[in-house]
Amino acid sequence: MIGVYLQNEEERESAAEFFELFKTPWEFYRGGESYDVLLSTGECPPLLGEKLVILYGSGPFLFDSNHGLTVDSLRGGCIVxxxxxxxxxxxxxxxxxxSDTPLLKVKGSGRSAALVFNTGPRKVLRIGYNLFGEIRHLLTMGQPPEHATIPSLDHHIALLRKWILCAGIPVMEIPPAPAGSDFMVCLTHDVDFAAIRNHRLDHTLAGFLHRALVGTTIDFLKGRSRWRKVVTNWKAAFQLPAVYTGVMKDPWTQYAEYLKIEKGMKSTFYFIPFRDSPGNGKSPARRSCRYDISDVSAWTAPILSQGGEIGLHGIDAWNDVSKGKEELERIRQATGTNEVGVRMHWLYFGPESPRILEQAGFLYDSTWGYNDAVGFRAGTGQPFRPSGARRLLELPLIIQDTALFYKGRMGLDEDRALELCRAVIDKARRFGGVLVVNWHHRSLAPERLWGEFYRKLLGEIGKKRVLFVTAREAVDWFQERRSAVFVRNGAGVRVSVHGNGRPSRLALRVYDPRSIYVDSDVLHRVSGRTAEVSMARNALWGSYN
Known part of the structure; x- marks a missing residue:
């Protein structure tokens, strides 16, 4: 059991959320109780036999002066x-x-950022930053694009787990992936454009013609595109009159092709609720869409019959409760589903958005990601409860097609994009959570023609031990995991789970420090076994001593 002693009450929300993501036995410190591990963001309370004490914070603490420890410098924005x-x-x-053996060093300087002290029967780790302050930043502000590929929050969890094990203390944990899988995958599609015939003499059509005729040709001359793509885009441009007259199929209506590609995988489509609405405030006119969900009612049954999900691609829901309720009702009427998730159009989001979306009645949001990068804005792929919400979960967006390929964003060629995606997939495999992919509805069609790459991406993902789920299914699974409670039971710990009536896919993993060693952030079995036990719906007993 980990006891958590906080310097101030402002850290309580971040500490509680951290231990929803690192699902291990813990509680806020109670005087008179003995803990295997005491984690403190301030001075140490009275100790009663703890084997490991971890002091997080920039200090200075009384512990520092008592051990002749001086702070060399205080700095922000560093990497350890x-x-x-x-x-x-x-x-x-x-x-x-x-120090000869620092736990952490500041990258590029060699200074120590964390030290270990052996003080009689216990170890004390002095960590030079506030863990819960870092968690609060990651889950409210997020990481800048230059750190997008680093799952920083998952690294904080991995370090804490490693330090506990290296102190000879077992770790019990409910891992952030269903039993039998390393991580989950949500394939999602923002439907900004339902059909090109909806656009006549507007900026969307002009942009399409410029990119199809001029942009693709320039890319070919620079070696960034193949001749086949040039021919396909030119052909699509010159066939537009036949599309507008109904002689030819609209090339931007691609939902049926996605259902073929993703057969057996499931996916989530986010639809616009109202046409020709850019949103309130100062939203530019070009944010408006030339369709709404009533125009694509024929898509609903095929998507749902394949196990898919339909959510809201919100316009004003992010900053207006009443507007959010109106937009939510449009999706409910179209799908007959009461619980609906949302991703905001253009990823509009603000500090009050979690509270507003929850009050509007949404089950989850999946806006938290990058328009101009690929990776872990929150430092993790795990759904989390954002500040201001009590029930709503945030499902982070990890990989987005337009971020990869659009000029003015990352502007990658397909080889570099695939290399980057492989690295992100590997981190999802190592740390669990949900790999959320957003491949826009029109991205299979001219002038983008990103369908071949999408198939390659699915092939790379499929090589791993993954479970394909809809966004709502991922959120439901993590809600069940969050319901698990560790309770002291003599020398052991009782784990109780409030299930939903279906067989649980949670697992209980116990790491024995005598049978593993630590290499990078991966725990390898040397001898003995690491126990992973499927949990019953109501309760499971496990020892932790």
Missing amino acids: HDGYLDVPLYGEAATFPA
Whole structure:
């Protein structure tokens, strides 16, 4: 059991959310109780036999002066590492005099950012940053694009787990993936454009013609595109009159092709609720869409019959409760589903959005991601409860097609894009959570023609131990995981789970420090076994001593 002693009450929300993501036995410190591990963001309370004490914070603490420890410098915006994992820090961090065996070093300087002290029967780790301050930053502000590929929050979890094990203390954990899988995958599609024939002499049509005729040709001459793509785009441009007259099929109506590609995988489509509405405030006119969900009512049954999900591609829901309720009702009427998720059009989001979306009645939001990068804005692929919400979960967006390929964003060629996606997929495999992919509805069609790459991406994902789910299914699974409670039971810990009536796919994993060693952030079995036990719906007993 981990006891958590906080310096101030402002850290309570972040601490509680951290231990929903690192699902291990813990509680806020209670005087008179003994813990295997005491984690403190301030001075130490009275100790009763703890084997490991971890002091997080820039300090200075009384412990520092008692042990002749001086703070070399305080700095923000640095990266620390343990030889394997990089961890960007966004708050104030203390560095200490050089040590022969530091737990963490500041990258690029060699200064120590974490030290270990053996004080009689226990180990004390002095960590030069506030863990829960870092978690609060990641889940409210997020990481800048330059750190997008680093799952920083997952690295914080991995370091804490490693430090506990290295102190000879077992770790019990409900991993962030269903039993039998390393991670989950949500394939999602924002439907900004339902058909090109909806656009006549507007900026969308002009942009299409320019990119199809001029942009693709220039890319070919620069070696960035193949001749086949040039021919396909030119052909599509010159066939537009036949499309507008109904002689030829609309090339931008691609939902049926997605259902073929993703057969057996499931996916989530996000639809616009009202046409020709850019949104309130200062939203530019070009944010409006030339369709709404009533125009694509024929799509609903095929998507749902394949196990898919339909959610809202919101316009004003992010900043207006009443507008959010109106937009939500449009999706409910179209699908007959009461619980609906949302992703905002153009990823509009603000500090009050979680509270507003929850009050409007949404089950989850999946806006938290990048328009101009690929990776982990929150430092994790796990759904989390954003500040201001009590029930709503945020399902982070990880990979987005337009971020990869659009000029003015990352502008990658397909080889570099695939290399980047492979790296992100590998991190999802290592740390669990949900790999959320957004491949826009029109991206299979001219002038984008990103369908071949999408098939390659699905092939790369399919090589791993993954479970394909809709966004709502992923959120439901993590809600069940969040319902699990660890309770003291003598020398052991009782794990109780409030299920939904269906067989649970949660697992209980116990790491024995005598049978594993730590290499990078991966725990390998040397001898003995790491126990992973499927949990019953109501309760499971496990020892932790």
